[in-house]
Amino acid sequence: MNHRSTAFAAAYALMRVASDHSDHWGQSDFDAQCKGATDKAPVEYRHEDGATVTVGTEGGRRACLHHVLQVTATQGLALVAGTRVLGIRLHPGAVAVALAVSGLTHYAADRRVPQGLLQRLAKATGKERFYALADFGLNGSYCLDQSWHHSWETLAALLVSLKADQR
Template identity: 25%
Template sequence: MLAAVFATVFIALYVGHSVGDHWVQTSHQAAHKGDRGWAGRLACARHVATLTVTKCVVLAVIAALLQLHVTPAGLVLGLGVDAVSHHWADRRSTLLSLAGALGRGGYPEYVTIVRKPGEEADTTGPGTGAFHLDQSWHILWLGIAALIIATA
C-alpha cells in the first residue's frame, strides 16, 4: 500500500510541479528569481509559494478522489522540504556552483540553444543544460518529498 501511495503522491507532485513551474510562475518571477539581493530572493520566494500551493491543490484533489491516506505532518514536512530545495536551486548560482563542484560545470555551458537566427546562444532557458539540471534537481526532490509524504 505504501508503494501505491508513494507512486500516486509522486505523480501528483510531478503534475503540480509542471503546471506551477511553467504555467503559474510569472514572467517577472522567472526573469528575476536568480537576481542578487532581496528583489531576487523575493521573486524566488513568490514563485516557490505559488508553486507549492499548486502542488498542494493537485495533491489534495487526487488524495481526496483516490482516498489516499496522507497525514498533515507528512504533507507539511514533504512540501516544506520540496519548497526549500526548489528555492535553493532557483536562485541559479547555487545549482550552477554545485554542478561545477561535481564536475558538471561544462554541461550548462555546452548545451545551449539559439532562439532566433543571429541571436547569441541562450544558456539558461528551456532546452539548455542549465534548464535540464534545474528540472532534474526538482524531480529528485519531488521523489524525496513523495517518500516523506507517503511514509510520515
C-alpha cells in the first residue's frame, strides 16, 4: 500500500469517528433541537431548569454554527493527533481544505430549514418516501443525513491524502 492509500484510510477513519462522536455524544441538546429553527418554523426549547425559549432563524443559525464548529474542531484534533501517532505527515493546507469541505457540507445538511437541502435532494432522486420514513426502527432523514456526511468526509479524506508523506 502506498502512502496516499494509508493516508486516505487513516484520514477517513479519523474524520468519520470524530464526526460520529460529535454528532451523538458531543452535540448539545440545544444545538440538536434548534439548529434547524427558522422564523417561519421556530423551535420551542425547554431548558433543564424548565425555562422555555423560542428559537428562530438567527438562533437556529447560531446553534448550527456552534455544532459544526465543534464537529470540525474535533475532526481537526483527531486528524492531526491520529496521523501524527501513525507517522503520516499531512500538508496543513490540505488539512484546512478537507476540514472546510467537511464543515461547510455538514452545515448545509444540518441547517435543514423547511424543505432543506437533503429533503430537496431526496425528492429529486426519488428518495422522498425514504426520507419521510420513521418506522420499523428506521429514520430515513437521519440515514440520508449520515450518508451525506460520510460521502463528503470521503472526499475530504481523499483531498487530504493527496499531499501526505510518510515519515
